[in-house]
Amino acid sequence: MITQLLIILGAALILVGFWGVLTRKHIVKIIISFSILDTGIHLIMVGIGYIKDGSAPIIDQEMPVSRLAGNVVDPIPSALVLTAIVIGVAVTALMLSYAVQLYTFYKTVSIEQIKELKW
Amino acid sequence: MMKDIAIKAGYTLISLFVITNYGLLLGGTMARVRAKVQGRIGQPVWQPYIDIIKNNVLRTGISHGVMFYLGPVFRLAGGLGTYLFIPAVYGSLVFANFAFSGDLLLVMYFIFFGQLGMALGAGQSGHPYSPIGVARGLAQMSAFEVPFALSVIAIAAQYQTLSVTEFVALQQGGILNWIVFTNPLATIAAMISFLGMSMGNPFSIVIAPQEIPIGPPTEMQSSFLGMLQTNRAIFNGAKLVLFMNLYFGGATSVLSMVVKTFLIYLYTVIVGASFPRFRADQSIRFFLGIPTLIGIAAVVVQMI
């Protein structure tokens, strides 16, 4: 149930992200769309790691080692999503830097006016 | 061995002597015939002899260089050679000439030899009219070669031979065995191209007197011109003999040769007297038109 919910939500965000990437003209908006897209993917990843009625895979008093199996969510997708988020941040940072540089050279933020290279 | 060669040389000289005199007389006669057709009296029959002698005894000769000097020699050699590779009279030892050296193809290609030499000699004269005449002559020649070649191919295919002697042999035994009757299409094609070959009207553009005085031989004089005139007689004779051999059953005696060749020549003169002159491009188009089609038809008939 929760997996399905998260996946639908994630898929919706992915579509919104793609829509933004394909239709927004403002470079920064496109970058934001990519962030939305990433978020959607991350949601799906988290959703896939969910185990029915599972809690965080951390050992403490309530969750001793013996109870772990069957009661915690999958730690692998969590680990993956962590990496994915960082990578997403890195790419966003680079995109923003590009946006700054493009603005200084082309004096515009519209992607439609940045097309001197073609054919 | 030596004796054989001596005898052969003797025969050759006889053969050449006969054809030279015959050629000269024929030329003189035809000039007279042409004059009669045009309502003139014309020159004496022996006028060619006079011309040759006169040219040869002229005191000064002008040469433009080695090739100019050799041009008439080439030309005469070409004429002599062409004649010598054709058997003039079937069955005659004296007039068999050097036909054993090669077949019809040799004769056809040896004709080029004299023309090339003459053209080279004319070229070295430096006179622009000479090469103009040569260019016209060559162009016209390449055109009339087509129907002639097709005709030869047709008869070669028909008789499965290329040997001139063989052709004559196969036509013996009655007038209906002549190729003119067994293969009229080929004969027609060949006879039309013969008009071009003999360079009379309507194919006289090569030497068109009004435009380029006399064409290739413009600069020729004295002995050079004399040799060319000698050659004209011999070469004419050779061509006539060739056509007679190929299409009209050849000749078994000197007399029949004289009669047949005279008639063939008369044909060209009559045609020449009746038609005006073609321009070079017109004659090219003419030869590559109907005569070529006739030639092709002759060949196709053999293929079926």
Next chain:
Amino acid sequence: MIKRIIIIITLIGLSFVLLPLFLNMEDAERLSELSQTYVTEGAEELGTANLVTAVVVSYRGLDTLGEVAVLFAATAGVTLLLGTKKKGGSVTDLLEERRGGSELLNTGAALLFPVLLLFGAYIFVHGHLTPGGGFQGGVVIASAFVLLLFIESDREFSHSVLHSLEALSGAAYVLIGLIGLWFAAGFLDPRFLPSGEIGRLLSAGAIPLIYSLIGIKVGSELIGVVDSLRRRS
């Protein structure tokens, strides 16, 4: 307009094709074989309370090293793009004069700065016990410095300190990995240090050390990124 319709059709097509991925995905009943092993044996093998950390730092330690490298490369890229000597001219020329922070912001930021630093350090030091870790801690630390920039946008950070921190922590991380290769079972194996008792701060072998180094590295790198973006604008 036609363009939009085509885009819509394409996206509908894409969703349609991928429907098998999006629909009928029920919650999983049990862990995959692999995670089952991690969950049941991870604590024992590595001594971490936070099993996600066990996966992140150890089992998939190469990913994390790569991740650090990605961030490192991105920082280098940002610096390269927004470095000082550039042909394009400054964005500042094109913008209006910027005003300084308000009183409220200044006071609040000054108050929060040390707290944030401490919090960040706490997060990465306790990465093997509680949710969080080097990346999260690093981000918190970096946000403390962003606050400083809010107050005074012309503030200069010491580049040599940042660079040295970044470089040395990174190198130390790799060194720890190699120590694992030489003295323990394999590259990035944290078990060359005693794994201790689960739940203690000093447990889980070299994992807290690794996470601290990552925290410092990520923190300094993110500061660098923000600094570069700020200088350019």
Next chain:
Amino acid sequence: MVSPLYILGIGLGIAFLLPLFEKLGKKIPRIITLITLMVFTLIAVSWVVMISGAVDKFPVIFNTIGFKAPFAISLQVGLIEALVLVMINTAALLSGLFLSLRKDSHWEGKQIVLFLTLVIGVNGLVLTRDLFNLFVFLEIVSISMYALIASNDEKHAYEAGFKYLIAGSIASAFYLIGVIYLYRFTGTLFIDQIVAMDLAALQATHPGLVFAIALIMLGLLIELKPFPSNGWAIDAYEASDPAVSAMISAVGASGVVFAFYKISSLFPPEMAEIVVASGAVTFVFSQLVGLRQKRVRRMLGYSSVGQIGIIVMIIGLQRILKIDDAQMIMSSAIILLGNHIFSKAGLFWLSDIFDQEQLRRVRRRPLMIVLFGVFLGSLAGLPPFPAFWAKWRMITVLAESDKLFLIIIILLGSLFEAGYLFRWFTTLLRDESDPGDIHEEQIPEDIPVSSSQTGVVSSTRALAALAENAGSVVEELPVLSVEDPTAAEKRNPVVLAVVAISSVIVIAAGVLLGAEFLRASNELLLLIPVAVLTAGILFDLLHLPHRIHLILAMAGISFYSYRILMGLDGIYLVFGILFLTGSLIQMISLYVKKSLHFGLIPMITALILSLGNLLISTTRLGFFFSWEMMTVLSSLLILRGRKASGAGLRYLLFSLGGAYSMLIGLMLYPDFSLLLQGVRDVSTPPVLAVFLISIGAMVKMGSLGLHIWLPGAYAEAENEISSLLSSVVSKAGLFLLFVTSSLYLIPLLPSGNIPVSVLLGWIGAFTALAGAFFALFQEDIKYTLAYSSMGQVGYMLLAFSLMTHLGWVTSLYMAVTHLLFKALLFLAVAGVLYRTKTRMMYQMGGLIKRMPISFITVLLSIIALSGVPPLTGFGGKWLLYTALIEKGWYLQAGVAMFASAIAFLYLFRLIHVIFLGQLKDEHRAMKEAPIGFLIPQVVGMIVIMLFSMYPSLLIGPLQRAVTPFFSESIIWEGYTVFSTLGYWNGNAVMYVTIGVFIFPLAWLLLMQRKHTRMVEQFNIVFAAERPDRPETTHFGYNFFAHYRRALGMYLTPWATRWWTGVVTLTDSLGGTMRRIYTGNGQTYAFQIILYGTVLLLLLRGGF
């Protein structure tokens, strides 16, 4: 073995520390990085050595943390990984060297850091076996590339980088979604574990599985720039620093390719087919679009994309084919990858050097020409470079699997690629005065009339006009004259040395592969031309004196010929003498040249040896290799001509097209052996194969319709080269026909009984006619001779296709005699051109007095060529007509006779216009041709006279060579040869001719012994006036005007028009195609998503 973790670990550690090292000194990071890269390379080399030395050659697995996969991430080093890493790391090392050694190098700071992370990321991509880890490394690579693109701080670089980022991010998104779902469905991320699973069964429970895999595939595929969603990548290649482009193309792309190969083991067959299609489409369309490209870097971008496309195609194929074939074809992919890495990097570097030195042409920079040649040749897949062998293997495998369509795609794409790459090459080599693509004679606008002054002026003007209109100038660089004084200062030999290393790698790899491929069939000897070429080029680079080099070369060829000819007999021997002895004699004339002519002797030598190799190659590979070598070398030789850029390119393209056509034909008919077997073979080959093979031969012979490369190539090449090409090399086509003769008796139409040879015969006849007619109307002497050769080779084709004893004897006879006459004619004309400095015949005239020996040579050769008795040419004509009539080909005989009459016309014109008529003022002081030209002429004339007197000397051996294949058709009696139709006695004809010649000559001498007077030049009867200028008196221009009037309208060059149409169509197709590259990053993003959607839809359709 050294653990690969050292590469990743130490590499990253050093990368992290580089900013600190920089504080120690600006150059320190460079040095450290270069050392690191060297260590990487050495590690990879050690792997290759150890694995290939091991018995089992199994890959070695390295685990992290101490857990086995899947519990921890593992790395795998197998032979293939090790090889790929050796190539990638070497390329990276060279790149690093290039970046640090080039003029005004700014390679420092973050650029080095990113460079290093890029290399480490690629290493990781190649090594890791974990899907998510792959993603991480992919991101390291991508981010490093995104940043590096911007390193040259140019407006366009930022634009391109941003587009690249957008595209890369979308690809990453696809990949990430795919990975997480694959984890969900399989419970693991370890590739080998997933491969081991029963994916089909899993598919049943998880219908999304295939789409998860597809998304992973798509993520990587997009990174590999499939057509048409690759505009962003091409922008990046164009806009970034060339050295960075080199890295992206050589290192980055290779890593992703390998990753793609790694995940390809997950693909179900349907997906593999889609991958194949995607790769094929990318390959062929990128090359098509590249045709239209004029900006060099962008063009290289298209080429890169195309090259990667073909590798993607192979990766898809290896999933479909049988396991053995899959391995075979995969090895070719690795070779292609290596070839691409080093050549493409080399070209990007060269283009950078080009910019740095502000060059426009490289005609005077031998080393650069060599480097360009090597890289372009290897990219285009020419022998002996690695790609040639790879493509051969690939095509062999494809042929065995009946994938003809793919073969055609590959060859078509290769042809396009060769087209634009070599267009670039020819543009670079072009002389300033070269007007570009010309294939017809260029007659000066107005004929110089009053003085030589106006003539010069007018022709310069005409050339200028031509140059203006001439086709495309590839690189739009500022015009600089070659003699730029600062040019020397800008040179940087060290950098060039780095590039040279790359080329050495390519050559060495090619030769080693060649040895490997040819060893199987014991044909290692075929590599001799490559060795000779390499050694010769080195000699030239070291300035070995021309004449010493020539003598060495000739000695070498003689030795080779001796060895080869000893082992040959029959028709092979005839061609051996034709190819080897014929060429050797013509090489004598090279002695006239004094100074060094770069590349001339090595290339001629290699060409001759390749021709010889055709005779001894026993396998298709050997034959095709030698054939291609011959083609490439001849086109390079043509390119040496001052205005030959267009002609050389045209020659190359036509020859390559012909060679490819032949190749497809051979592949279509696998049972066929390339051994001369006569016409006895009765097995029926596919008609298409026969056509394709014969097209290959006819292109080389310049048969009608395929001849349009011929006039330009023969005319614009240097005289010695023209002579060699037209008299010797064109016979290679004839040789191919003889070798494949058993094919041509199959019926033309499935139901009919007319054999293919009839068609060939007609083509031959009309080639002879057309060649003669074209020659008739040329003013340029070399064009006349070129068309003449075309016509003559047409006769040989006609005679060959008779498929009778006499026909073959005729064909060989004409081949030998044509060699004699044409070589003589070209040599004599070369002498004339050497002296007169013009090629227009009407500008000569009267030269007989200045160059008598040349005149005699020309006279003799035209008598022989036109077939006038008594010389030996008549023999050819006699044999030809006899053979034709015997066979019943009457109409063909008619056409041949017409052609020979026309030939007589242009030959007369040739000798007349040059040697007779009026001597021009500027030629009055001219001398006879140099002795080096005359010696071979005299030798040739003696040989001609000998063969004319004793035809049996030549016909006899030829007859015996042909006899094994047919029953005898001619017999000899003394000197007379008898056919069933007629007879010919060459000896008697000669004597009679001499006799009838001497008789009148004697007469003339006798008559004129006293009173012959030589007169001056203008003493002619010309309307009683003395004409004032030789130009107006010399009748030479438009000599056969009446022929043009009579038949001109039938002589429109329809073949040229047709080919021009084909070229224009292809070109405009490419032009239309490239409109999809709008330059808008958003459009590119849309194209990617659309591309993905379409592929996924196709896949869904497959399920």
